[in-house]
Amino acid sequence: MGYTAPNGRSRFAFSSRHRLQAPNHQRLMALRGVWQLQKLVVSYCDWGGSSRGIRAFMEAHLPTFKEKNPQLEVVTELIRGQHPHLKGLYKNHNDRVVCVKNMTPEEILLHATRLRNALGRKVIKLRTRHVTKHPSVQGTWTTALKF
Numbered sequence: 446m447g448y449t450a451p452n453g454r455s456r457f458a459f460s461s462r463h464r465l466q467a468p469n470h471q472r473l474m475a476l477r478g479v480w481q482l483q484k485l486v487v488s489y490c491d492w493g494g495s496s497r498g499i500r501a502f503m504e505a506h507l508p509t510f511k512e513k514n515p516q517l518e519v520v521t522e523l524i525r526g527q528h529p530h531l532k533g534l535y536k537n538h539n540d541r542v543v544c545v546k547n548m549t550p551e552e553i554l555l556h557a558t559r560l561r562n563a564l565g566r567k568v569i570k571l572r573t574r575h576v577t578k579h580p581s582v583q584g585t586w587t588t589a590l591k592f
Contacts, residue, residue, distance in 0.1 A: 476564055479536070480516045480517070480561075481535050481536050481537070481563070481564050481565045482517060482533050482534070482535055482536075482560060482561050482563070482565065483517070483518065483534050483535060483536055484517070484518045484519075484520065484533070484534040485517055485518070485519045485520070485531065485532070485533055485534075485557065485560060485561070486520050486521075486522055486531070486532040486533075486534070487499065487502075487503065487507070487519065487520070487521045487522065487529075487531055487557075488521075488522045488523075488524045488527070488529060488530050488531075488532065489503070489521070489522075489523065489524070489529040490523070490524060490525050490526060490527060490528075490529065491523060491525065492525060493525075493526070493527075493528070493529075494547075495528050495529060495546035495547050496528070496529045496546075497547075498529075498545065498547065498548045498549050498550055498552070498553060499529040499545055499548075499550075499553055501549075501550045502550035502553040502554060503521060505550055506550055506551075506553070506554045507519065507521075510554065510557060514561060517561065528544060528546040529544075529545050529546055530542055530543060530544045530545060530546075531543045531545055531553070531556055531557055531560060533560035533561075533563070533565070535563075535564075535565025536565065537565050537566070539565045539566070539567060540565075541560060541563065541565065543556045543559075543560065
């Protein structure tokens with residue numbers, strides 16, 4: 446005998462996979478409603494084999510990516526003799542570069558979407574596991590306590 450809600454569903458109606466995926470509107474990253482990625486530069490070589498995937502990406506996925514992101518300026522750049530990369534330029538004057546050599550068009554689309562969703566902040570290494578603005582005033586615990 447399990448609990449049944451008034452709508453006829455049990456409390457275990459949803460599987461765990463529904464909780465793992467966030468809704469689409471929560472995965473998009475904008476700060477206060479403003480998209481942070483201003484410009485996406487797609488650099489490739491028209492001859493090299495490592496650029497094969499990005500050339501296919503530019504034919505298949507880039508036009509739809511531009512249509513879905515009208516706030517974003519997308520520029521293609523021909524650089525001969527270099528490995529392909531994506532470069533994201535953000536509003537806070539930071540940039541991120543992702544090398545996409547020998548990747549499939551779907552993987553490149555995933556990296557372009559991640560650049561679009563990122564806030565553009567620099568990655569800071571955490572020094573401790575717990576970060577707080579108000580550290581403990583009690584001090585660290587020790588066994589050598591004298592009264």
